Amino acid sequence: xxxxxxxxxxxxxxxxxxxxxxxxxxxxxxxxxxxxxxxxxxxxxxxxxxxxxxxxxxxxxxxxxxxxxxxxxxxxxxxxxxxxxxxxxxxxxxxxxxxxxxxxxxxxxxxxxxxxxxxxxxxxxxxxxxxxxxxxxxxxxxxxxxxxxxxxxxxxxxxxxxxxxxxxxxxxxxxxxxxxxxxxxxxxxxxxxxxxxxx
Amino acid sequence: xxxxxxxxxxxxxxxxxxxxxxxxxxxxxxxxxxxxxxxxxxxxxxxxxxxxxxxxxxxxxxxxxxxxxxxxxxxxxxxxxxxxxxxxxxxxxxxxxxxxxxxxxxxxxxxxxxxxxxxxxxxxxxxxxxxxxxxxxxxxxxxxxxxxxxxxxxxxxxxxxxxxxxxxxxxxxxxxxxxxxxxxxxxxxxxxxxxxxxxxxxxxxxxxxxxxxxxxxxxxxxxxxxxxxxxxxxxxxxxxxxxxxxxxxxxxxxxxxxxxxxxxxxxxxxxxxxxxxxxxxxxxxxxxxxxxxxxxxxxxxxxxxxxxxxxxxxxxxxxxxxx
Amino acid sequence: xxxxxxxxxxxxxxxxxxxxxxxxxxxxxxxxxxxxxxxxxxxxxxxxxxxxxxxxxxxxxxxxxxxxxxxxxxxxxxxxxxxxxxxxxxxxxxxxxxxxxxxxxxxxxxxxxxxxxxxxxxxxxxxxxxxxxxxxxxxxxxxxxxxxxxxxxxxxxxxxxxxxxxxxxxxxxxx
Numbered sequence: 001x002x003x004x005x006x007x008x009x010x011x012x013x014x015x016x017x018x019x020x021x022x023x024x025x026x027x028x029x030x031x032x033x034x035x036x037x038x039x040x041x042x043x044x045x046x047x048x049x050x051x052x053x054x055x056x057x058x059x060x061x062x063x064x065x066x067x068x069x070x071x072x073x074x075x076x077x078x079x080x081x082x083x084x085x086x087x088x089x090x091x092x093x094x095x096x097x098x099x100x101x102x103x104x105x106x107x108x109x110x111x112x113x114x115x116x117x118x119x120x121x122x123x124x125x126x127x128x129x130x131x132x133x134x135x136x137x138x139x140x141x142x143x144x145x146x147x148x149x150x151x152x153x154x155x156x157x158x159x160x161x162x163x164x165x166x167x168x169x170x171x172x173x174x175x176x177x178x179x180x181x182x183x184x185x186x187x188x189x190x191x192x193x194x195x196x197x198x199x
Numbered sequence: 200x201x202x203x204x205x206x207x208x209x210x211x212x213x214x215x216x217x218x219x220x221x222x223x224x225x226x227x228x229x230x231x232x233x234x235x236x237x238x239x240x241x242x243x244x245x246x247x248x249x250x251x252x253x254x255x256x257x258x259x260x261x262x263x264x265x266x267x268x269x270x271x272x273x274x275x276x277x278x279x280x281x282x283x284x285x286x287x288x289x290x291x292x293x294x295x296x297x298x299x300x301x302x303x304x305x306x307x308x309x310x311x312x313x314x315x316x317x318x319x320x321x322x323x324x325x326x327x328x329x330x331x332x333x334x335x336x337x338x339x340x341x342x343x344x345x346x347x348x349x350x351x352x353x354x355x356x357x358x359x360x361x362x363x364x365x366x367x368x369x370x371x372x373x374x375x376x377x378x379x380x381x382x383x384x385x386x387x388x389x390x391x392x393x394x395x396x397x398x399x400x401x402x403x404x405x406x407x408x409x410x411x412x413x414x415x416x417x418x419x420x421x422x423x424x425x426x427x428x429x430x431x432x433x434x435x436x437x438x439x440x441x442x443x444x445x446x447x448x449x450x451x452x453x454x455x456x457x458x459x460x461x462x463x464x465x466x467x468x469x470x471x472x473x474x475x476x477x478x479x480x481x482x483x484x485x486x487x488x489x490x491x492x493x494x495x496x497x498x499x500x501x502x503x504x505x506x507x508x509x510x511x512x513x514x515x516x517x518x519x520x521x522x
Numbered sequence: 523x524x525x526x527x528x529x530x531x532x533x534x535x536x537x538x539x540x541x542x543x544x545x546x547x548x549x550x551x552x553x554x555x556x557x558x559x560x561x562x563x564x565x566x567x568x569x570x571x572x573x574x575x576x577x578x579x580x581x582x583x584x585x586x587x588x589x590x591x592x593x594x595x596x597x598x599x600x601x602x603x604x605x606x607x608x609x610x611x612x613x614x615x616x617x618x619x620x621x622x623x624x625x626x627x628x629x630x631x632x633x634x635x636x637x638x639x640x641x642x643x644x645x646x647x648x649x650x651x652x653x654x655x656x657x658x659x660x661x662x663x664x665x666x667x668x669x670x671x672x673x674x675x676x677x678x679x680x681x682x683x684x685x686x687x688x689x690x691x692x693x694x695x696x697x
Contacts, residue, residue, distance in 0.1 A: 003534040009541055015592040017482060018549055023581050027559045028532070030576045031566045048573060055580045056587065063251055063592035126572050133567040151533065152565040158535045177529035184560045191560070191574060233678050248685045251592070257685050270681035280688045284681045289671060291688055300667060317674055355675065366678050382682050414668065438672060446664055455672040462676075464669035482589040482662075487686065489662055502665045504675060507588060 007071040015062050022062075026055050029072055033079050040083040054082040132190055136183040144182070147175035222327040229343050230318060230327065232364035233357065238268065240365055243397060244336070244387035245275075250380035250485030260397045271398040283400055292402045299406055302414040302443075321459025324348055324434035333358055335367040336384040345460060350374045351432040351509045352461050353486060363389055371486040371504065380485035416443040421452045425522040426467060432509045434458035456503075456513060463503030463513055470496050481507050490514045528557045663687050 013021035034051045041047045058078045065074055137145055143165070150161045158176075162169045243260040258273045267286035274280045278295040291300040321327070330342030340358040347354050358368040368383040400406070419442045421427075428437070435456040445451040445466065452467035470493070479491045488510040490501045494517060501514040530536050531544050548554050559577055566572045667687035670676055676683040 005538055006531070006534055006541065009545055013545060013549065015590065017478060017589045017591050019584055019589060020549055020555055021545070022584065023577060024548065024555065024558055026580050027562045027577050030573065030580075031569070031571050034573065034576075035571070048576060052576065052580050052583065056583050059584055059587060059590060062590045065592075125574060129563070129567050129572045129574060133564060133572075137568075148564075149568070152568045158533065173530050173535060174526075176533070177526045180529050180561045180564055181525060183564050184557070187560055187563070230678075237677065237680055246682055248682070255685060257682070259680070259682055261680055268680075272681045272684055274685060274688065282681060282684045282688060284684070289667070289684070291667065291684075293688060300664075302667065302671065321674075357678070366680075369675070369679055371675075382679055416668075443668060445668060453668060455669070457672070457674055460675050462669065462673040464665065464672065466665055466668070478589075480589060482591050484591050484662075485686065487662075487666065489665075500662075500665055502662065502669050504673065 004070055008067055011062070011065060011067065011071050014059070015065070019059075022059055025071065029075060030055070032072070033075060036076060037079055037083050040080070041086065046086070050083050050086050051079065053086070054079040057082055128190060129187065132186050133183055136186045140179055140182060144175050144179040147172055148179035148183075151176050220326045222322045222325070223329055226327040226329045226343050227318060227322065229329065229341060229359060229364070230321070233343075233359050233366050236359075236364040236366070239263065240363055240389060241268075241391075241393050242365065242387060242389045243393055244384050246382060246384045248380070248382055249378075256385075260393060262393045262395065262398050269398045271400075273401075279401075281400055281402065283398065290400070292400050292406060294402055294405065297409040298412060299409050300412045300414075302416060304416075317457075317459050319459075320434070320436065320457070321345070324352060324458040325354075325460060330356070332361065333368075336387045338362075338367060338387065338389075340367050347374075349433070350506065351512075352434070352458060352505050353379060355460065360389065365389055373506070412444070414443045414445070415449065416441050416453070419452075421454060421467070423522060424452070425520045426452055426454075427518050427520070428454060428456075428465060428513060429516045429518050430512075431456050431516065432458075432512050435463065435509075435513070438462070461503060461505045463501060463505055463510060465513060465517060466498075466500040466502075467494075467517070468498045468500070470498050481511065483507065492517075495519055525554070525557050528554055529561060532558060532561060 007025065010021045010025050014025070030051060033054060034047055037050050037054070038044065038047045041050050054075070058075050061078060065071070137148075140148075146165060147161060150156045150164060151158075156164065158169050158172045161172045161176075165172065241261055241263050243258075245256060245258050248255045248257065255277075256275045258275060259270070261268050261270045263269075268284075270284045272282040272284075280294075281292040283290050283292075286304075288301060288303040290302075291298075293300070325345040325347055328344050328346070330344050332339055333342055334340070335358050338360045339362075340360050343357045343359065345355045345357070353371050353373060356368075356370040356372065357366060359366050367387065368381070370381045370383075371379045373379055419440060421440055421442075431437075435458045438455045438457045440452075440454045442450050443453050445453075445468065448468055450469075452465070454465040454467075456463045456465070479493055482489045486504040487502060488505060488507045490507070490510045492499045492501075492514045497519070499514055499517050501510045503510050503513075527536065527544055527547075531541075531548075536544060548558065563572055563574055663686070667684070670684055670687050673683065
């Protein structure tokens with residue numbers, strides 16, 4: 001099943017009144033969108049605000065999403081417009097965006113590192129999360145660590161990972177899940193103590 | 200919050216002119232004419248319902264017979280659906296789910312309900328003015344504008360045929376002047392010979408095996424069961440009260456409030472009823488706002504052609520006391 | 523529904539035929555949605571960026587937004603559907619769009635989420651799970667049908683506004 005089908009169904013559910021379905025899409029694309037917008041909004045403390053604004057605008061604009069393009073492509077256009085409006089409001093000249101076309105948006109996941117958001121709490125939190133994740137990764141059995149790295153960092157499909165690791169697809173699925181769950185177990189207490197309602 | 204305080208707050212939201220202006224008596228007479236045209240005129244035509252960014256086309260025919268008008272609506276987009284309304288009942292034919300929905304008149308009032316004081320009430324909440332003459336579906340018509348006196352209701356722009364008073368176009372707009380929905384005729388023939396067959400249901404033969412959902416609507420006094428609506432937005436008065444069968448549950452309470460133009464319905468359903476799973480909160484489509492709220496072991500659903508604020512106000516004013 | 527399915531689902535590695543059931547499970551279970559968030563956070567962190575409060579903040583803002591309801595557009599599937607659409611469009615002479623039930627009040631049996639959604643009156647008891655029954659296709663149109671006869675604006679327009687009160691049911695009862 002393609003990623004696009006998953007997105008399409010989540011969008012349709014959101015269009016039918018299921019806000020949670022939209023939030024799943026936010027979770028999925030927030031980083032990708034933030035990275036994109038950071039090429040326009042140079043102030044890192046504001047990238048997140050602009051990205052949040054873009055998601056809210058996308059939610060309001062859902063009735064006009066026709067499903068003839070991928071959700072992310074549509075979201076990316078809204079993100080660009082939001083960033084442009086933001087820059088105009090800040091009286092900076094909006095950069096020309098002609099170099100970004102739709103296909104590029106879909107592939108845009110290049111090597112740039114998004115610098116940490118610079119507020120004290122979020123910086124601390126991000127660091128803590130990174131440390132926790134890294135520690136958990138180090139403690140994982142090698143085959144679990146390899147599986148989740150191939151998936152999350154190399155972006156391989158389960159089939160490709162199965163070929164790379166010379167094991168059945170079912171094993172890949174199980175390994176990735178166990179890796180995630182092991183890391184999540186360490187993250188949950190950390191996120192709970194932040195008193196963040198969502199967690 | 201007292202009605203007076205609510206009224207003052209609502210009035211303060213508007214430019215002074217709209218809040219205190221007088222309606223044009225000639226425009227009020229036009230409204231009267233529009234209502235009486237619905238009782239006098241036969242016609243056949245096609246109209247378009249436009250809301251949000253959706254457009255839907257339907258064929259509509261009205262034939263006035265001895266007992267009053269019989270009307271048929273056939274939706275031309277999507278799955279075939281038909282509605283036939285006469286003085287005593289409304290029947291929906293839904294072939295795709297093999298269902299007939301029947302709503303019989305519960306009391307002494309005919310369909311549709313037009314109250315004698317309606318226009319007087321309406322002038323309290325709206326300023327009614329004449330606009331220009333426009334052309335709709337080949338007919339010259341008079342524009343009548345109903346401008347709300349506060350932000351608790353929507354405005355309407357109507358276009359009525361100069362010759363007969365028949366309403367050819369109705370547009371509902373928000374306080375920000377956004378068009379919420381429009382009904383407009385694209386083709387129309389007023390009067391002339393109209394075949395009785397045109398107002399008969401198409402699916403009568405197949406419908407013999409269909410499921411029938413009868414509303415069993417009956418006038419009722421819901422305060423006897425302990426239900427009251429403690430306050431309403433200014434201008435809204437209770438119009439009628441009944442119980443009905445809705446979504447498979449019988450004894451569902453239904454109270455209607457109106458300000459003379461807009462109506463808001465309150466539905467009270469037991470939560471344990473078969474199909475009563477709901478998502479609470481606010482939603483909107485076109486000019487209709489819907490607000491769902493849980494109250495003890497009941498769901499309160501309020502729907503109406505009014506802004507979210509009014510629908511929410513009414514919903515939150517619903518109270519239950521053990522009788 | 524298990525966390526293991528969340529893991530496969532977010533990678534797009536479940537069968538399309540199971541997608542509806544999986545998403546239904548997600549919709550009704552806040553714990554599973556939190557798992558979705560955490561698993562995405564792990565991936566983001568591995569790739570060098572984690573903004574854990576992001577989704578929470580967007581969620582807060584969305585809570586204040588009126589719920590969006592957009593009737594589905596039916597994408598014509600197959601040649602026959604295409605022809606049927608173009609014929610009808612020709613007759614009507616306007617853009618053909620499909621009107622569907624407003625499923626915000628859909629009666630598909632569902633568990634009420636364990637955490638009360640924003641806007642629920644404080645102290646409202648969370649409902650016990652609704653027993654599964656054959657779903658009847660109901661939506662807000664039943665309320666509108668009951669309401670429409672009492673609308674004065676509607677009275678001026680005759681039977682026309684009833685177009686809002688009949689949903690376009692597609693063969694089955696929603697998804």
